[in-house]
Amino acid sequence: MTQLKDLQTDDNSYNEALPNICDIVKHSATSCCSTKTPKKYLPILEWLPKYESSFLLQDIVAGLTVGLTTIPQAIAxxxxxxxxxxxxxxxxxxxxxxxxxxxxxxxxxxxxxxxxxxxxxxxxxxxxxxxxxxxxxxxxxxxxxxxxxxxALVQFIxxxxxxxxxxxxxxTIASGQINSLFGIKSPTNQFLPSWRIFFTNLNxxxxxxxxxxxxxxxxxxxxxxxxxxxxxxxxxxxxxxxxxxxxxxxxxxxxxxxxxxxxxxxxxxxxxxxxxxxxxxxxxxxxxxxxxxxxxxxxxxxxxxxxxxxxxxxxxxxxxxxxxxxxxxxxxxxxxxxxxxxxxxxxxxxxxxxxxxxxxxxxxxxxxxxxxxxxxxxxxxxxxxxxxxxxxxxxxxxxxxxxxxxxxxxxxxxECDRIAEIWRAKKLDAILFFITLLTCLFWTLEYGIACGIVLNMLFILYKSARPNIIITTERVENVDIAVVDVQKNLSYASAEYLKTRIMKHIIAHEHAIKKVVIKGDEIFGIDSTVALNILALKTDLNAMNCQLLCWNWQISSAGVVCRLHRDARDLFKFSKTLKEIILLDISPQSLTTIHNGIESTLIPL
Known part of the structure; x- marks a missing residue:
């Protein structure tokens, strides 16, 4: 309740928080005209003035050594x-x-x-x-x-x-050179065609x-x-x-x-x-x-x-x-x-x-x-x-x-060692590796890595759509309660999954459960799709004579639901134990405090 009350605010606080556009323009102009900008895009301006004569000999030796490798490799x-x-x-x-x-x-x-x-x-x-x-x-x-x-985009691969x-x-590259290594003429450097030509032209x-x-x-x-x-x-x-x-x-x-x-x-x-x-x-x-x-x-x-x-x-x-x-x-x-x-x-x-x-x-x-x-x-x-x-x-x-x-x-x-490391660490990643490898070998490199990236994204989306949700049934003062522990943040992809899991659990217990409590300690942010599914779940549970409660949710997440429907404020309960939710009557004064706290999240963004 203290957290909710502390978040009370008004429209003026939002206006005060908005940065002055003139300050932004001034800061951008100053940054562009500073000496850091050309050094950022021309790093030679950073290291050349600091160049020491003692560096020259080592740079020459390194340059010559690399050059002797570069020339044959470039030709090859x-x-x-x-x-x-x-x-x-x-x-x-x-x-x-x-x-x-x-x-x-x-x-x-x-x-x-x-x-x-x-x-x-x-x-x-x-x-x-x-x-x-x-x-x-x-x-x-x-x-x-x-x-x-x-x-930062490279981090997504x-x-x-x-x-x-x-x-x-x-x-593929090594396979493409097998014919040249033995003096056999080959019109291609691709993986399978190169080996086919090699074995059919040994004579x-x-x-x-x-x-x-x-x-x-x-x-x-x-x-x-x-x-x-x-x-x-x-x-x-x-x-x-x-x-x-x-x-x-x-x-x-x-x-x-x-x-x-x-x-x-x-x-x-x-x-x-x-x-x-x-x-x-x-x-x-x-x-x-x-x-x-x-x-x-x-x-x-x-x-x-x-x-x-x-x-x-x-x-x-x-x-x-x-x-x-x-x-x-x-x-x-x-x-x-x-x-x-x-x-x-x-x-x-x-x-x-x-x-x-x-x-x-x-x-x-x-x-x-x-x-x-x-x-x-x-x-x-x-x-x-x-x-x-x-x-x-x-x-x-x-x-x-x-x-x-x-x-x-x-x-x-x-990289045989890297392959073994991936296999030991996680078998699912090893599957991703082998699919990328085989697609690159037997199709093309371009489409192979594209398939690998798409498949990797699908894995990420699937994990997002299937968060770890633990549902347990507890009996508190002769009342059967389904406690839903969501151990990962919710997104639009997992909204329907959460609702489906809860409904299946209620049906499996033949409607004996009278309250569903969704713990919100680890739900730090939701979108409108999740909020709409929470409201739809409340309606469906009410039709089954079951009450939905959201226990100790983060204020930012509770606010998304409440902005969709003001009456949804009654869903959110803040207490230390489940027993307090079931047994303790909330006084009108405490109820007003909670409502005022959530009300602060209803201010238009």
Whole structure:
């Protein structure tokens, strides 16, 4: 009763609580004109003035180390995407340069990744222009999400869904390289078709490619463990392990060059890479396929759901990488969206495919002791030098070598430990994981993660619609009472469920129950749907000679019911025990106090 009385108020208190609109405008104008605003969207203005000369050497070493991994990976991922290798290099250098200005995490390296390449691959069979256009569109969507401060949206996608997606992507990408590893020609990189082609074309396996591919894969896996070998030159083994991809490419090039003759090559190669810097031009808003002009609207139809799914996946991947290496710092998800969006938009002007944060290269960056995002400049310069001077050498990179590099990376993307953790923690989450995994594998990645997200939302809605409600029957002074304990907040989805449970309980006891008491200690807020169902329940129970009482409800929840119907004030009782409700007569003075308390909640909002 004290709580109810304390909540008495009038319309003037609401008017006093309303903020002055002039103060809001003034505060917004002051915030926009302050020095914090450009620093918020341009993090380089925050760290560059504080840059120390001692950071430079470590940033250069880290940039070079990451660059030696970026170049072979960019070439490989360009191939995975169904494009010529230079598209991967274009993506790598633009991602590096843009992120140093707009990025917030010093360790993150933005560029082409295996997942992005696979998602693009299904759309570029007709023309590479589709990859560039989806890069621009996904960048625009991501940038808009960042500007609108929608970073919190990524929290609505659960770990079982993302784990199922990343595992499916890793398995699909590795499966797509199985034919290249053994020198078998394959027109597809998809999961089932790749294995079907492999097993039906074993007689077309190339001996040289198979030997090179399998041995390279084996050596790469061994080199990953070199850093764990105890020795005096720990720093040397560490950098050898981190540079394993570059070493594999160099050895592959040397073998291909010296074992080939003027008539034929010793291995299947990736083909020529266009040398020089990429041309700076507008993204292709129309294209030609087999001599036929394709308009922008038709290209959009061809890209379909990928315009939304690719930005979502790129944001998830990039923010997950940033959080993994944030070292306790809070990751500004919205600013990461801005950085990623601008990187993709700018990349589309230099013929880039979609980019995002790379876990592998970020881990190398972190292990190399990078101090600021300036290390990305060194990586970007190294990629530009490769484009300008080494493209003729890259012609001799064997496809088997690139396939081994990709498969070695994908093996460690399959999170077996995480799968076991999800299974031990909750079996329902494991079901969600397996459904996402299988849908991604046997349908497409876009629709697979969409199915996972929708299914996850359905699980949440179902839990909301089925709160934990415990109904017990107690006998107080020869009166049978049904005590309803709602152990979760009520929402519109659970309104009908509450009513149905109570009615079934009354019918099961053959109408012997004379009072239904709904405990409201844990009901902190309801909507009009719940309130209407409470009133309907009262009417239905009255027809069965049973009284409904709401015991110790929160005032905010009681007010919603009372605003719908003033006579509903009599439903709410406030006492310490059930016995008081049944036996004690409420004096007129106490009744007036309760009514006045609830009356205060009836003031129009």
């Amino acid at each position: 991922y360009g191939t995975v995407a169904g494009l010529t290798p230079q598209y991967g290099l274009y993506s790598a250098f633009m991602g590096c340069f843009v992120y140093i200005i707009f990025g917030t995490c010093k360790d993150v390296t933005v560029g082409p990744t295996a997942i992005m390449s696979l998602m693009v691959q299904t759309h570029v069979t007709a023309s590479a222009d589709y990859a560039i256009l989806v890069c621009f569109l996904s960048g625009a969507v991501t940038l808009l999400m960042g500007i609108l401060d929608l970073g 659960s770990i079982p869904v993302t784990t199922g997606f990343t595992n499916a992507a890793a398995i 077309k396996m190339q001996r040289n490619d198979a030997i090179l591919g399998v041995s390279t894969l084996f050596i790469l896996l061994l080199m990953r463990k070199i850093k764990d070998i105890p020795c005096r030159y720990k720093i040397l083994t560490k950098y050898i392990a981190m540079s394993r991809n570059a070493l594999a490419v160099i050895i592959g090039i040397i073998l291909c060059y010296y074992l080939s003759d003027s008539e034929s090559l010793a291995f299947r190669v990736s083909g020529e890479i266009v040398s020089g810097l990429p041309p700076f031009r507008l993204p292709p808003f129309h294209t030609q396929v087999n001599g036929t002009e394709v308009e922008f609207s038709e290209m959009i139809q061809q890209l379909g759901a990928s315009i939304i799914t690719i930005p979502i996946i790129s944001v998830l991947e990039s923010i997950a990488v940033a959080k993994a290496f944030s070292m306790g710092k809070i990751v500004n998800a919205s600013q990461e969206m801005v950085a990623l969006g601008i990187a993709n938009i700018m990349g589309s002007f230099v013929s880039s495919m979609p980019v995002t944060g790379s876990f592998t290269r970020t881990a190398i960056n972190n292990a190399s002791g990078v101090k600021t995002t300036l290390g990305g400049v060194i990586t970007g310069v190294l990629v530009l030098l490769a484009l300008a001077f080494f493209t003729q050498i890259f012609y001799y990179i064997p496809k088997a070598t690139l396939a081994a590099i990709i498969m070695a990376a994908m093996i460690f993307m399959v």
